[in-house]
Structures are given as structure tokens and as C-alpha cells.
């Protein structure tokens with residue numbers, strides 16, 4: 001309906017905050033009964049410097065699991081949030097966070113992934129975190145699976161390649177939904193689910209020595225199992241905690257055509273569809289037609305259970321979330337871009353890039369918000385966005401990260417524009433409010449935070465928390481509800 005008056009800025013209940021993941025902040029990877037996860041194996045066995053994710057083998061997993069000397073790991077996996085959560089949440093509260101996105105590690109609660117009874121010590125940790133958030137009125141947004149699963153499920157049944165993993169995961173989700181009923185208003189199922197096409201870190205399935213066809217076959221099949229598990233989780237949550245909402249989570253990377261040549265525009269559209277495919281299934285409840293052709297062209301056959309399509313159709317997500325770091329460019333003759341590594345895609349001469357080649361595109365965020373709102377008509381949530389940089393601690397103990405402020409300011413400005421365009425946006429949790437271990441490099445020196453953590457790539461340091469210049473800036477942004485940027 002035409003309305004003369006339209007929203008010009010952030011709504012009063014806009015959810016400002018930050019996002020982390022268990023395996024990147026918690027540390028304490030082997031205490032209180034926690035099982036080893038795929039994330040620790042990835043950190044330990046792959047050549048992260050070159051961003052290669054495809055070299056995990058069953059042997060390297062076994063060697064990683066057997067190695068208790070801990071020499072190959074970064075010394076602490078995370079920044080010991082496990083023991084510093086009170087201090088850290090207090091700092092989040094000082095910035096005025098309305099929401100904190102974090103993940104619950106499945107292997108803290110079910111160390112082997114498929115036990116009948118949960119590990120009480122693991123649940124007790126998340127009890128403490130939730131109680132602390134409540135103290136400051138910070139709402140939890142919990143990711144159920146952020147790039148990790150119990151490694152036992154890989155060794156036993158090749159992770160998500162097996163249909164049996166659905167039941168194991170949904171036993172975990174039911175357990176936490178019941179335990180935290182009334183305490184967690186927002187949940188996400190799989191972090192950046194689309195990166196499952198890159199392999200192990202998301203699927204927990206070893207496929208290193210297979211042909212590209214066989215890898216794609218395993219990965220899309222594993223992803224199908226995740227779609228079903230996500231829909232079942234939605235069903236469970238709506239029954240157990242009817243007021244709570246559950247969302248999908250996509251690594252959104254818009255693809256622009258490399259030229260106005262229609263063949264390039266069409267190639268970009270296909271890349272974009274392949275990215276949005278995951279949210280299409282989770283939000284619209286069915287496999288989109290355009291993937292039939294892609295699957296047929298690539299000889300991929302998805303094995304579906306008799307009820308799978310009905311389950312997907314009946315339990316779509318309540319809201320749609322995504323991470324947004326960059327956009328990319330393609331041409332008709334660019335070939336397959338994505339599989340096997342953290343592809344940053346074709347270059348865009350109009351954009352600057354981070355030290356890691358991630359092309360910074362604030363206006364692209366407005367474009368993508370509009371496109372996703374048009375496509376799904378469900379509330380959107382930007383649950384990751386931020387700038388990885390090598391921050392320098394000055395002699396007087398400060399970090400002057402004006403480049404980070406600049407990056408965030410430009411993205412928040414574009415979110416505001418999108419709201420004025422009519423997009424329904426629930427909130428914004430920038431990535432890594434406190435410095436944490438980088439996913440793609442496994443190192444500490446790629447930092448995102450408002451809070452500096454004294455720890456180096458070798459895991460050495462006092463773990464002292466230090467406010468960067470961006471800390472006071474974000475505090476001001478939240479206090480003014482996005483007016484004072």
C-alpha cells in the first residue's frame with residue numbers, strides 16, 4: 001500500500017550487538033568433558049595460511065585427535081571466553097549491546113555427538129553465560145552449529161554425509177531448546193550454510209581425495225541433510241518455545257556482472273542464484289527450479305527421504321540472517337569459482353579491498369538487503385559484518401582503529417538507507433566485537449574487535465582486554481540508535 005510516511009531510520013527495538021563463535025572465542029577446548037570437534041581438527045591439520053580447506057583426511061584427523069601434546073594447535077583456541085565471559089559480557093553491556101550472538105558447541109553438550117544423555121558440565125557453562133547476559137538485559141541469539149561438530153561423527157559416519165547425523169543433531173537441538181525454553185528469543189541453525197559446498201569445515205565429511213564431481217555430490221547431499229535437520233529444529237522450537245524465533249544463516253556474497261554484456265549478466269545471475277539457493281530452500285520450503293538444471297548438468301543426485309520435501313515445506317524459517325563482508329564479480333567465461341577455497345572472486349575496479357583481498361562494498365549491502373527483502377518478504381538480520389585488520393597497540397596502550405570505524409560507519413549508513421527503502425531489518429551483530437581467532441587463517445593477528453586481546457599468533461600473551469578507539473564509537477552509535485555515526 002502506498003504510504004506517504006516511510007521509516008527513515010532504525011526502529012526503536014533495533015537489535016544492536018556483536019557476534020562470535022564457540023570455537024573462535026571460548027578456548028578451554030578439552031575441559032569439563034568437551035569432545036574434540038571438526039573445528040579443532042581444521043585448525044590443526046590444514047594449511048590455513050593459504051586458505052585451503054580441502055586437505056583434511058581420515059589419517060590427519062586421527063593424528064590430530066591422538067596428539068595430546070597440543071604442539072600443533074594454536075596454543076589456545078580462542079581467547080579464553082570460557083573463563084573471561086563475565087568480564088567480556090560486562091564490556092559488551094558497557095557498549096550498550098541489545099543482543100549477543102554466540103554459538104553453543106554441540107561437543108560440549110554431547111561430546112561424541114550421539115550420546116543419549118547430555119554432559120551436564122557443558123550445559124552448565126551456557127547456563128552461566130545466559131545468566132550473565134540476563135543481568136544486563138542483553139538478548140541471546142544462539143547459533144546451533146557454527147563451523148563445528150563432534151569429530152566422532154566424522155570418524156563414525158562421515159559427518160553430514162550420513163542421514164543418521166540428522167537425528168543426532170536434532171537430539172542436541174531438542175535438548176537445548178528444552179533447557180533454555182523462555183531464555184533464548186532467537187536461534188540460528190547452520191552458520192553460513194552455503195559454505196558447505198567448500199567442504200569439511202561445514203559438512204564434517206571427509207572428501208579430500210575424491211573427484212570434483214564426487215565432492216560436489218557428497219557436499220550437496222550433506223547439505224540436504226542439514227536442510228532437513230534445520231526444518232526439524234524449527235518444528236521442535238515452535239512446539240517447545242512458541243515465542244522464540246529461528247532463522248537461516250547465509251554467507252551472502254552478491255555477484256556483479258563483469259560487463260553489461262547480457263551473457264555476463266546471466267552468468268552473474270546464476271552465481272547469485274547458487275548463493276541464494278540455500279536461503280530459498282530454508283525460507284521458501286522447497287528446492288528452486290533453477291537448481292534442477294545445475295544438478296543435472298553436474299550429474300548430482302540428491303537422495304531424499306519420503307517425507308523430506310513435506311518437512312521442508314511445512315517448517316520454513318521465521319527470519320533470514322546473513323553475513324556480509326564483500327561482493328564479487330563474474331564473467332561468462334570465468335568458470336566454476338567457488339569450490340575448494342575461500343574464493344574472493346573476480347576483481348571490481350570500483351572497490352577497495354582488505355589486506356586479505358576481501359572487496360569492501362557498503363553500497364552492496366543496501367543492494368543485497370533490498371534484493372533479499374524482495375525475494376523473501378521475511379525479516380532480515382545482518383549477523384556478521386566487519387573488518388579484519390592487523391591492529392597495532394601503541395606504546396601508551398591504545399589501538400587507534402579509525403579504519404574499522406570508517407568501515408562500520410559506511411555499512412551502517414547503507415543499512416539505514418535500506419530501511420528507508422522499506423526493508424524490514426531486525427538487527428545488526430557485527431563480527432568479532434572482541435578479538436578472536438580468525439576462521440580462515442587460524443591466527444590471532446587478523447582482528448575484528450572493539451576490544452583488543454593481548455595474545456599473539458603463537459597463543460602467547462596476558463589475555464588482557466583493552467578497549468580500542470572503536471569501542472567508544474560503537475557505544476555512541478548504539479546510544480543514539482544509529483543517528484550519531
Ligand code: BGP
Pocket residue numbers: 021024147191192251323384388431437438439440441446
Ligand atoms: C565468517 C565466519 C566467521 C568468521 C568470519 C570472518 O565466514 O562465519 O566464523 O570468522 O567469517 O572470517 P575470518 O575469521 O576468516 O576473517
